[in-house]
Amino acid sequence: MVTVNEAKQRIIVNTTTLPPVQMPLAEAVGSFLAEDVIAPIALPPFRQSSMDGYAVVHSDITESGTMLRLAGESKAGQNDLPVVGPGTAVRIFTGAPVPQGATAVVMQENTSVVTGSVQIHEFPVAEGKNVRRAGQQIAQGAVALRAGTLISPGAVGFLKGMNVNEVMVHSKPRVGLLVTGDELLKAGEALVPGKIYESNSEMLKTALVQAGIGEVSISYASDELDTTIVALEALLDHHDVILASGGISVGDYDFVGKALEALGAETIFYKVKQKPGKPLLFAKKGEKLIFALPGNPASSLVCYYEYVLPALRKIMGSKEPFLRSVRLPLRHAYRFEGERDEFLKARVEGGEVVSLDGQESFVIGSFAIANAIIYLPVGQNRVEAGELVEVHLLPL
Known part of the structure; x- marks a missing residue:
């Protein structure tokens, strides 16, 4: 059994970033840049x-009420501009080029027009x-976005404004998901009696899609060793990362660990000193990563956010793979016993x-309204109201 920090360190050390590929910018959303993007033009140009x-x-305005002769106009997209000389002004619109000679723009609310003059x-x-300098946002030749930056909608808008239409990003992993459990019913x-509806597959697939992973396949296996081996082997043949949901505890019908051993996978660790999610297994076969997650849905989702998501982000080239961490005051006191760190489903509200x-671990309803996870190490098992705690912010 390993500690939370040991588990995270071992995962990151054993995770390799996928090679870069050139991709149309519109298709690269959710990917991480593999190299710096250099601004080909200034913004604004x-x-x-x-x-x-x-x-x-500006020096023409010597007092309130100064009159200037109108010498034309400048609208967005115009390139045949009048020149602003002493004693003259040019009507101008937002985004339009500032004419030669002009040194300032007076907003129209502070003006009045008299025939031929303002x-x-x-x-x-x-x-x-009220004048945006050429290159005020970014100068030509400067680094627009650094390697490791996530291509977000804002990044797309920024780069398209410089006529950047293709970027070099790291490949996204192919993820295979195996669901085990004879007690599970499909939609x-x-x-x-004795059966429950299976929800982990869609829950985890949705989380993967949110992380930018579009290629996710789902397989099912009964609680038998042979069928588990066959299902895992098929997933390993075609995917970079395997997530197994259930079948990893110590029950008589938990076969995922044995199946991975039979397939020659190397177990990096099994079990973490945490609650929920103790029976987490992390293994490798070659460069392929395998996460065997607990079957209880809350345990499974905690392990996904704390361990799987950082590995996926590193595979895709992120320089900051872990959930963003902040320290915030806890609204209500909290106590726990035992020798395992705790992860608590939580909401950040009003600071x-x-x-x-x-x-x-079986209660997933609280995750439906959670926007954060509180991490409490065993050394902080008595927390008073108002005391600062470590908070991991969930992806939006």
Whole structure:
């Protein structure tokens, strides 16, 4: 049995980042950059107005009420621009290029138009006011996004604005999911005594999709050693990461560990000093990773967020694979006994963190409203209200 920190360290050490591939930007969302992206142009590429108003020479405005002669206009997309000389102004619109000679833009709310002229009611007008400098967002040749950055919708907008249409990203792993348990019913089957509806497969698949993993296959195996071996072998042949749900405890019908041994997989660790999720197994076969997760749904999801997701993120090239961690005051006191660290389903609310009801390993309902996990090591098993605790923020 290993500690929580030992388990995380062993997983990261044994996880290899997949090689890079060039991909159209629109298809790369959810991937991590394999190399820096260098800005091919400046943003903005020319001086832009940030307001609807009038482009002026700021030093012309010597008092409130200064009159300037109108010398044309500049609208978005225009390139045949008038020149702003002393005593003149040009009507300008948001995003339009600032004409040569202009040093500021006065917003239209601070002006009034008289036939052929504009009266400026603002004084003084600072040089550069309401003017976006060329390259103010990023200079040509600068690093736009660094290797390891997640391609998000915001990243797509940023890069497309510089006409970057393809990026080099790390490949995404192919993930296979094995569900075991003779007590499980599939959707639509009639409920009978002794049976429960299987939910872990869709729960984990949804979490994988949220993490940017689009290629997920699901297989099922009965509680028999031979069928478990066959199912795992088939998944190992075609996937980079295998998640097995259930069949990893010490019961007479838990065969996942034995099946992995029969297939020649190397067990890196089995069991973690934590609650829930103690019977977690991590193994490798070649460069392929295998996570055998507990069958109880809350245990399974805790282990996914704390151990599986960081491995997936490292495989995809993330430089910060673990859940973002913050320290927040606990709203209500909490006590626990035993020699295992605890993970608590929680919500962050108003600068505090609240431990939710239903912390048992079989209770998944509290995860439905959770946005965080509290991590309490055994050395912090008596927590008073208002005391700071370590909080792992769940992906949105």
